[in-house]
Amino acid sequence: MSARTLAIQVLARVRATDAYLNVVLDTALSEAPPRDARDTALATELAYGTTRRQLALDYAITRFADRKLDAMEDRVLAALRIGAYQLFYTRVPARAAVAETVQALKDLGVGRAAGFVNAILRKLAALPGAPLPPEDDVAEHLSVRESHPKWLVERWLRQFGRERAEAMLVADNQTPPVVVRTNTAKVTREALLAQFREVGLEVQPTPVSPVGIVLPSLGRLEDVYGYSEGLWQVQDEAAQLVGVYAAIPENARTLDVCAAPGGKACHQAETHEVVAMDLHANKLPKIVSEAKRLGLLSRLRAVAHDATKPYDEALGEFQAVLVDAPCSGLGTLRRHPELRYRRGEADLGRLATLQRRILENCQEVVPPGGLLIYAVCTLEPQEGQDQVDMFLRSHPEWTAEPPVLSGVKLPMNQAWLRTLPGPEGWDGFFAARLRKLY
Numbered sequence: 001m002s003a004r005t006l007a008i009q010v011l012a013r014v015r016a017t018d019a020y021l022n023v024v025l026d027t028a029l030s031e032a033p034p035r036d037a038r039d040t041a042l043a044t045e046l047a048y049g050t051t052r053r054q055l056a057l058d059y060a061i062t063r064f065a066d067r068k069l070d071a072m073e074d075r076v077l078a079a080l081r082i083g084a085y086q087l088f089y090t091r092v093p094a095r096a097a098v099a100e101t102v103q104a105l106k107d108l109g110v111g112r113a114a115g116f117v118n119a120i121l122r123k124l125a126a127l128p129g130a131p132l133p134p135e136d137d138v139a140e141h142l143s144v145r146e147s148h149p150k151w152l153v154e155r156w157l158r159q160f161g162r163e164r165a166e167a168m169l170v171a172d173n174q175t176p177p178v179v180v181r182t183n184t185a186k187v188t189r190e191a192l193l194a195q196f197r198e199v200g201l202e203v204q205p206t207p208v209s210p211v212g213i214v215l216p217s218l219g220r221l222e223d224v225y226g227y228s229e230g231l232w233q234v235q236d237e238a239a240q241l242v243g244v245y246a247a248i249p250e251n252a253r254t255l256d257v258c259a260a261p262g263g264k265a266c267h268q269a270e271t272h273e274v275v276a277m278d279l280h281a282n283k284l285p286k287i288v289s290e291a292k293r294l295g296l297l298s299r300l301r302a303v304a305h306d307a308t309k310p311y312d313e314a315l316g317e318f319q320a321v322l323v324d325a326p327c328s329g330l331g332t333l334r335r336h337p338e339l340r341y342r343r344g345e346a347d348l349g350r351l352a353t354l355q356r357r358i359l360e361n362c363q364e365v366v367p368p369g370g371l372l373i374y375a376v377c378t379l380e381p382q383e384g385q386d387q388v389d390m391f392l393r394s395h396p397e398w399t400a401e402p403p404v405l406s407g408v409k410l411p412m413n414q415a416w417l418r419t420l421p422g423p424e425g426w427d428g429f430f431a432a433r434l435r436k437l438y
């Protein structure tokens with residue numbers, strides 16, 4: 001199967017099923033792996049790039065299409081977007097971009113739309129670049145130029161000012177680096193860096209996380225040095241910082257109540273006994289297989305549980321609870337580009353209510369003197385800082401207690417850990433470390 005055929009199928013399936021792009025793409029690549037690694041790379045670039053630029057592409061396509069995009073068949077719209085993406089955002093020669101995209105549509109048995117797609121792509125190819133709305137409406141202009149919904153652009157402009165908001169929008173359209181966390185239960189970061197370099201990989205230590213390593217872009221991660229031996233786990237630097245900021249004391253039994261797919265639970269299990277829970281039982285095998293690969297299974301147990309419901313006392317006492325709450329994910333848009341088109345402002349309120357219920361329920365589990373770490377991968381105050389402020393106002397027995405760490409300078413906003421997408425190159429996270437006083 002050609003890269004374009006595969007990318008069209010993936011985007012059509014994502015649109016039809018509302019599934020995650022990374023999941024659909026990984027499944028498609030493993031079910032029908034292209035013979036040439038370059039096709040895998042091109043299909044990946046087309047699927048991610050087209051999704052990242054979708055709003056700008058639709059703005060251009062709408063100019064020439066005689067029917068509404070919503071009414072188009074999934075594969076036809078996917079082909080139009082993929083074709084337009086190549087024309088505006090890649091170095092693929094225009095003639096090849098048009099001809100090969102139309103051919104891919106024919107190969108998929110949708111030849112009847114070939115003339116329509118060909119005509120629009122040829123008109124787009126004649127433009128000097130992707131069309132944009134005028135700059136006098138800043139939010140509208142940035143919304144199309146950086147392909148984020150206008151409500152989100154307006155929110156970020158209000159919250160962060162133009163310079164930072166623009167940097168965040170631009171960062172969301174970059175391909176993120178592959179970052180891994182050293183499994184310190186097996187190896188130090190220095191030793192792992194040296195081992196990577198010995199096998200010829202150009203790796204760099206992450207600037208802030210003391211356990212992170214940036215890998216060069218590679219093929220299948222399973223084939224990379226140290227994967228089978230469990231020497232590292234894929235985890236963005238900002239997500240690693242949540243574990244560092246948590247600074248859970250040695251020997252504290254830890255409960256991770258929203259644990260799947262298990263990044264933070266495994267991080268803690270390097271040094272603590274962890275019970276890793278998730279609402280969805282079907283997500284537990286992934287946590288367990290990662291813990292097994294990393295050699296951490298003796299310290300980690302996975303259990304299905306709804307974090308809004310009381311906990312079984314038979315689980316024993318926990319001195320620390322990690323609440324990596326379900327959230328809008330708006331800090332991870334470069335990794336999950338489709339989320340920006342699915343989320344609406346109303347979701348923030350709905351998610352904030354769920355997060356509040358989870359927090360209320362989980363604080364009960366913590367004994368006096370214990371810790372609760374609340375984290376979300378979003379920049380929205382409603383889900384982060386406001387949530388925690390409200391919690392502390394209604395719970396005088398809890399207080400904020402940022403960690404005292406030597407040798408690590410965490411990105412903090414008052415007592416809270418906060419990372420923003422931008423030139424620093426990390427995902428957006430908010431985390432609060434709270435201590436129960438009595």
Ligand SMILES: C[S@@+](CC[C@H](N)C(=O)[O-])C[C@H]1O[C@@H](n2cnc3c(N)ncnc32)[C@H](O)[C@@H]1O
Pocket residue numbers: 239257258259260261262263264265277278279280283305306307308324325326327
């Ligand atoms: C942000 S993700 C957690 C990421 C994970 N901590 C990690 O580092 O890999 C949030 C998780 O919460 C789970 N979840 C959603 N609602 C839940 C609930 N009511 N109770 C427990 N888990 C829930 C989701 O299935 C999802 O896996």
